[in-house]
Amino acid sequence: MQRWPLPRIRPGALAVWRRNILVWRKLLAPAILMNFGEPLIYLLGLGFGLGRFVGEMSGMSYLAFLSSGIIASSAMTTASFEGMYSVFTRMVPQKTYEAILATPLEIDDILAGEMLWCATKSLFSGMAILAVATVLGVVGSWQAVLVIPVVFLIGLCFAGPALIMSSLAYNYDFFNYYFVLIITPMYILCGVFYPIESLPAAVHGAVQLLPLTHAVILTRALVAGAELSHPLLHLAVLMLYAVVSYSIALVLVKKRLQV
Amino acid sequence: MTTSAQENVHSGKPVISARGLAKQFAHQAAVNGIDFDIYPGKCFGFVGPNGAGKTTTLRMTMGLTPPSGGVLSVFGLPVTGNGPAIRARVGIVPQADNLDPDFTIEENLYIYASYFGLARAQVAARIEGLLAFVSLTDRRMAKTGTLSGGMQRRLTIARALINDPELLVLDEPTTGLDPQARHAIWGRLSELKARGKTLLLTTHYMEEAERLCDELVIMDQGRILAQGSPRQLIEQHVEPEVIEVRGGEGAAFLQLAELSGCRMERMGSSMYCYSQGFAPLIETLKARHDLKYVHRPAGLEDVFLRLTGRELRD
Numbered sequence: 001m002q003r004w005p006l007p008r009i010r011p012g013a014l015a016v017w018r019r020n021i022l023v024w025r026k027l028l029a030p031a032i033l034m035n036f037g038e039p040l041i042y043l044l045g046l047g048f049g050l051g052r053f054v055g056e057m058s059g060m061s062y063l064a065f066l067s068s069g070i071i072a073s074s075a076m077t078t079a080s081f082e083g084m085y086s087v088f089t090r091m092v093p094q095k096t097y098e099a100i101l102a103t104p105l106e107i108d109d110i111l112a113g114e115m116l117w118c119a120t121k122s123l124f125s126g127m128a129i130l131a132v133a134t135v136l137g138v139v140g141s142w143q144a145v146l147v148i149p150v151v152f153l154i155g156l157c158f159a160g161p162a163l164i165m166s167s168l169a170y171n172y173d174f175f176n177y178y179f180v181l182i183i184t185p186m187y188i189l190c191g192v193f194y195p196i197e198s199l200p201a202a203v204h205g206a207v208q209l210l211p212l213t214h215a216v217i218l219t220r221a222l223v224a225g226a227e228l229s230h231p232l233l234h235l236a237v238l239m240l241y242a243v244v245s246y247s248i249a250l251v252l253v254k255k256r257l258q259v
Numbered sequence: 260m261t262t263s264a265q266e267n268v269h270s271g272k273p274v275i276s277a278r279g280l281a282k283q284f285a286h287q288a289a290v291n292g293i294d295f296d297i298y299p300g301k302c303f304g305f306v307g308p309n310g311a312g313k314t315t316t317l318r319m320t321m322g323l324t325p326p327s328g329g330v331l332s333v334f335g336l337p338v339t340g341n342g343p344a345i346r347a348r349v350g351i352v353p354q355a356d357n358l359d360p361d362f363t364i365e366e367n368l369y370i371y372a373s374y375f376g377l378a379r380a381q382v383a384a385r386i387e388g389l390l391a392f393v394s395l396t397d398r399r400m401a402k403t404g405t406l407s408g409g410m411q412r413r414l415t416i417a418r419a420l421i422n423d424p425e426l427l428v429l430d431e432p433t434t435g436l437d438p439q440a441r442h443a444i445w446g447r448l449s450e451l452k453a454r455g456k457t458l459l460l461t462t463h464y465m466e467e468a469e470r471l472c473d474e475l476v477i478m479d480q481g482r483i484l485a486q487g488s489p490r491q492l493i494e495q496h497v498e499p500e501v502i503e504v505r506g507g508e509g510a511a512f513l514q515l516a517e518l519s520g521c522r523m524e525r526m527g528s529s530m531y532c533y534s535q536g537f538a539p540l541i542e543t544l545k546a547r548h549d550l551k552y553v554h555r556p557a558g559l560e561d562v563f564l565r566l567t568g569r570e571l572r573d
Contacts, residue, residue: 094360103375258325
């Protein structure tokens with residue numbers, strides 16, 4: 001057995017993904033409220049409220065700037081929540097993984113299915129915001145639909161680290177560390193609310209290492225028509241985070257469950 | 260140790276075969292070099308106190324945890340590297356119910372089938388049969404959280420049969436159930452054996468092992484202490500009859516029992532006198548109205564207690 005295997009998507013992963021979407025369908029109302037409600041409040045509240053004072057930012061309306069950034073940040077938070085609270089619930093108290101592992105499926109399949117599912121939820125939230133932004137008239141052109149696969153990739157990129165947190169957690173409070181120390185700083189610093197160029201030089205350099213920075217550059221270019229000089233670089237960073245974090249999560253979950 | 264595999268007549272190749280099987284955890288040996296063969300169509304039991312290594316042994320045979328040593332094959336396949344292929348032909352009933360709380364009874368079965376790559380149309384008829392088998396047809400739309408412990412267990416057994424397995428593995432199938440629910444499970448398991456399924460179970464209820472198992476091993480501290488059919492184990496390890504005296508009358512009983520020359524055991528406040536042909540002692544006991552006693556044939560429980568000791572386990 002390879003110690004650091006690459007992700008393999010086998011039919012078993014799709015069975016796990018399908019199980020999750022069937023549960024999600026049963027709890028549709030709160031899920032939709034979460035997907036539309038929270039980003040909508042940010043968008044309308046900050047976009048119109050703050051936008052009135054800010055006017056333009058990076059050569060576009062503040063509402064366009066903000067909505068294109070929030071597509072990325074909400075993909076991040078959606079995948080992170082699902083990959084921590086929900087995955088932990090299935091892995092530990094609910095013993096869903098134990099039940100699944102009594103079938104031909106393996107831990108690789110479960111984690112691949114969970115990654116795909118987290119990214120699918122990111123996709124739902126990204127599309128909800130895109131729809132709202134379109135109605136508000138801040139979507140640049142038809143090329144905005146290209147943001148859909150990008151949002152899925154952003155979901156994968158943040159699902160992996162969330163799975164790592166779940167594999168290490170012993171209770172739900174553990175996730176506070178990750179949210180406060182990792183997710184919130186990225187949310188504030190990675191260009192969702194203002195251009196990263198306005199940060200002090202050292203911080204500006206540091207945020208280039210964070211995945212949300214690259215996610216925001218991509219969504220802003222595709223949705224609001226901002227200039228995009230290195231699309232492949234940004235995509236590669238997101239892919240790298242997804243693949244490496246999946247591999248680490250796989251080793252950790254095996255260590256936890258195969259005893 | 261003489262294994263009953265040599266004494267009994269077995270048909271076919273073993274479904275599971277283990278030689279020198281071992282599992283070492285960081286600070287202790289959970290399984291310490293055990294040998295066993297499980298033959299098709301039989302019910303094979305692992306009996307032992309908590310921490311004996313029963314569950315670890317089951318997990319190794321299903322490819323859920325890698326062995327640290329020994330040779331282990333299931334359906335003739337080495338377990339290492341063949342876990343998925345083996346589990347495709349096995350039904351597993353875990354120690355604690357892990358039904359999916361977000362789904363109904365019926366949905367639980369359909370979702371579980373999907374993990375075996377079985378599509379809805381392929382299993383629709385089988386699910387009808389399974390719901391009837393475990394008497395849950397009327398509750399098919401109920402959420403699993405609303406079911407009693409016995410119903411959840413029955414559903415878990417139905418779920419384990421979704422792939423029409425050749426081998427059914429049950430880890431303490433009736434722990435925590437009331438007597439009616441236990442009898443309901445035992446009935447189902449006997450029926451499955453009659454249909455030719457091989458059963459492998461762990462239990463610490465001797466009554467369960469005695470009722471269901473054709474052959475069993477008694478395990479303690481990762482080793483096999485004895486192996487055979489329930490009847491063989493009783494014949495080999497204990498005298499045929501027991502007189503048991505409970506309560507504070509032990510001292511008075513001890514004097515009487517020593518006169519009859521039987522082997523004495525003590526557990527808690529009970530005294531056990533093992534022998535055969537108790538007629539004179541029983542006459543004496545009948546005359547003593549201060550002593551309450553039970554006279555019964557020796558059972559697997561007596562073998563178990565003799566081999567694993569009578570001190571409390573945690």
